[in-house]
Amino acid sequence: MPTVLIADDEKNIRATLARSLRLEGYATREAGDGAEALDCLDGGEVDLLILDLQMPKVDGIAVLESMRERGIDVPTLVLTAHGTIEKAVRAVRLGALDFIEKPPTVERILLAVANALRLGHLESENRRLAREVGLGEELLGSSAAMADLKETIRRVAPTNAAVLLLGENGTGKELVARAIHAAGPRRARPLITVNCAAIPETLFESELFGHARGAFTGASEARRGKFQQADGGTLFLDEIGEIPLPLQPKMLRALETGETERVGGRGPERVDVRVIAATNRDLEAEVRAGRFRQDLYYRLLVVPVRVPALRERTEDIPLLATHFLETACRQNRIRPKRLGDEAVLALVRHPWPGNVRELRNAMGRVAILVPQESVRAEHLDFLAGAPLPAAASPPSAPSAGFDLAEEMTRHERTLILAVLERTRWRMARAAQELGLERSHLYKKLRALGIEKPTED
Numbered sequence: 001m002p003t004v005l006i007a008d009d010e011k012n013i014r015a016t017l018a019r020s021l022r023l024e025g026y027a028t029r030e031a032g033d034g035a036e037a038l039d040c041l042d043g044g045e046v047d048l049l050i051l052d053l054q055m056p057k058v059d060g061i062a063v064l065e066s067m068r069e070r071g072i073d074v075p076t077l078v079l080t081a082h083g084t085i086e087k088a089v090r091a092v093r094l095g096a097l098d099f100i101e102k103p104p105t106v107e108r109i110l111l112a113v114a115n116a117l118r119l120g121h122l123e124s125e126n127r128r129l130a131r132e133v134g135l136g137e138e139l140l141g142s143s144a145a146m147a148d149l150k151e152t153i154r155r156v157a158p159t160n161a162a163v164l165l166l167g168e169n170g171t172g173k174e175l176v177a178r179a180i181h182a183a184g185p186r187r188a189r190p191l192i193t194v195n196c197a198a199i200p201e202t203l204f205e206s207e208l209f210g211h212a213r214g215a216f217t218g219a220s221e222a223r224r225g226k227f228q229q230a231d232g233g234t235l236f237l238d239e240i241g242e243i244p245l246p247l248q249p250k251m252l253r254a255l256e257t258g259e260t261e262r263v264g265g266r267g268p269e270r271v272d273v274r275v276i277a278a279t280n281r282d283l284e285a286e287v288r289a290g291r292f293r294q295d296l297y298y299r300l301l302v303v304p305v306r307v308p309a310l311r312e313r314t315e316d317i318p319l320l321a322t323h324f325l326e327t328a329c330r331q332n333r334i335r336p337k338r339l340g341d342e343a344v345l346a347l348v349r350h351p352w353p354g355n356v357r358e359l360r361n362a363m364g365r366v367a368i369l370v371p372q373e374s375v376r377a378e379h380l381d382f383l384a385g386a387p388l389p390a391a392a393s394p395p396s397a398p399s400a401g402f403d404l405a406e407e408m409t410r411h412e413r414t415l416i417l418a419v420l421e422r423t424r425w426r427m428a429r430a431a432q433e434l435g436l437e438r439s440h441l442y443k444k445l446r447a448l449g450i451e452k453p454t455e456d
Contacts, residue, residue, distance in 0.1 A: 002117055003027040003045055007037035007063070008052035008079065013103070017050060020106045021113065034058025041072050048116055049076040050109070051096070053087055061087065064094040068158065068185050075120040077112050079104060093232070095188045139172075139179055140323055141316035145308040149176070156303050157183035162255065164240075164300045165278035167307030169424050170357030173278040176307055177236040186274060189233030194226050197239040197427055198452055200442045204247050206263050209254070215264025227260045231271045240300065241281040241292060242427065248293045255299050275300070280424065310352040310359060317352075317359065318344050324360045325375070328367035337367060342377035350383045357453060413448045416441075425452050 004026050006014050011032070018028040029046065031037035035057045040046060053060035060078055067074065078099045080088040088099035097116050100108055139150060156163055157180045165173040174193065181191045199207050206215075210225030226235060237243075243251060254260045255275060259268040277300050286292035310317065321339060329336050339347070352358055362383065370379045416434065423429040431441040445451070 001025060001027050002047040003029060004048045004050060004113060005029045005031060005037065005040050005046045005074075006050045007031040007034065007040075007055065007060075008050070009033055009055045010052070013052075013079075016106075017104070017109060020109065024110060026113070034060065034063040037063055038066055041067065041074060042070070046074055048113060048120070049074050050079065050113075051076055051091075052079045052102075053091060054081060061091060061094065064091055064096060068095060071183070073187070075116040077109075077116055094185055097188065139175065140320055141313055142319075143313040143315045145313040146316060149305070149308065152305055153179050153183060156180060156305070158185060159303075160185075160274050162274070162300055162302040163276045164283075164302075164304045165276065165307055166304060167278075167280060168309050168355055169280050170355035171307040171309055172356050173307050174236065174238060176305065177234075177238075177276045177278065180276060181234040181236075181274075184234070184274070186233045190230055191234045191236060192226050192230040193236045193238065195238045195452060196242040197425055199242075200439055201244050202439065204244055205250070208247075209250070209260045209262055210265075211263035212265045215262070219264070222262070225260065225262065227254060227271050227273055228269065230273045232273075234274045234276060237275060237277040239279060239425075240277040241279045241283060241286055245291060245293070248296050252293065252296045252299060255296075310355045314348050317348050320356065320359055321347050321363055324363035325367055328364040332367060334367055335373060337370065337373050337375055339375045340377070343375045343380055346377045346380045346383070350380075409448070412444075413450065416444060416448065417450065420450075420452075 004021050006017050006021075006028060007030075008014050008017075009032055014030045014032075018030060021028050029040055031040055033055050037049070037051065038058065041049070051060045051063060058066070064076065066072075067076075076096045078088055078091045078096045079102050080091075080099050081102050088096075091099060097119065098112050100112060139146065139153075153176065163177075163180060165176055167173050177193075178191065181187060194208070196204075206219075206223070206225065208225050208227060210223050210228055211219050213219060213222045250261075254271070254273075258271055258273070260271055261268045283292055283297050287294045287297050310320075318339070321344070325337055325339065328334075347359070354361075362380070365382070366375055366379060372379075416430075419430050419433050423433065427438055427441060431438045434441065436444070
């Protein structure tokens with residue numbers, strides 16, 4: 001039975017709402033002011049808050065701010081008197097799900113409560129599923145490097161400052177971006193992720209800023225860009241160094257003024273977006289080489305956050321490996337496996353050039369291929385360097401029924417993947433090594449079904 005806390009200084013309104021909610025099967029608690037409401041919330045066991053904005057001692061806005069500071073994540077509906085809509089909008093920006101004008105009708109309250117509880121359940125389920133696949137906001141590890149990172153996140157998350165995440169491939173920069181969003185005031189709003197390395201150069205502007213109907217061939221209807229989709233929330237720009245130089249002034253203007261303009265649009269649109277960017281490139285070197293604008297670099301560099309490599313936090317490896325192994329077994333419906341002491345030691349000694357992503361993939365391989373329930377050190381010999389796959393060896397005479405087109409496609413896929421891994425998925429460099437135009441490489445990737453792995 002969900003418990004609804006009603007915080008309002010008007011006793012009659014509290015009594016009316018409580019009676020109506022109890023008739024619908026909800027448990028209720030009441031608070032006559034904001035301070036009392038916070039005490040109830042600190043005690044837990046509250047599934048939803050109905051909050052009046054105008055209250056003595058601590059008003060509704062201050063309650064929402066305190067909830068954010070204390071990490072109290074309870075779905076909230078606000079009650080507002082006529083003429084205070086502007087204040088209600090501010091409450092929504094602080095995390096409230098909806099606002100209802102006083103005096104509220106019973107039907108309106110019951111509908112809003114049901115919707116808010118349903119949304120809260122869905123968000124909790126999404127977080128659970130995200131943790132299952134390694135995309136949740138929980139950052140595992142107790143090493144000094146991780147403690148420093150978590151403290152930085154704690155300080156930067158409540159602000160609206162731009163953040164630039166720096167670190168090697170596979171260190172978990174997207175996970176850090178999700179953690180910052182989840183701990184900040186915009187957590188009830190969308191987090192939109194853009195992999196800048198996966199967007200063809202000709203589509204960059206439309207993807208980021210949207211386009212009007214008829215703006216170009218094929219634009220049969222208007223389309224919102226990533227900035228518009230993230231309005232009120234957070235925009236995570238992964239591989240920011242891949243943004244084409246000609247588009248960087250428009251990106252800078254969007255960050256500076258909060259104004260964007262669609263391709264073929266008639267004027268600017270206002271957006272309220274917090275930007276978190278990530279790169280594994282040396283952007284200072286890119287600036288010196290003329291490939292990245294200095295003013296955009298400094299605009300992104302408000303709060304630089306370095307995500308440590310796995311070799312810098314080796315004491316976290318046993319915890320991470322156990323977590324990934326358990327998750328892989330559960331996802332693949334395999335009987336749980338455990339890591340023996342010697343296996344753990346082998347994992348700690350490995351240099352992990354692919355960082356957390358490599359560790360996660362290794363544990364997935366162990367879960368599927370190791371038949372024993374106890375994983376031993378010899379089961380991890382592949383970490384020292386697996387032999388080349390048969391596809392890389394000189395081909396033998398084909399057997400009957402040999403499909404030349406299929407075999408050539410397989411070899412092409414293997415070759416392209418090898419070059420992408422060697423160049424760390426830098427599309428311009430990979431295209432140059434393969435002797436292809438960048439646009440041609442993107443077409444190849446789509447045709448072969450090759451996608452860049454997401455960061456942990």
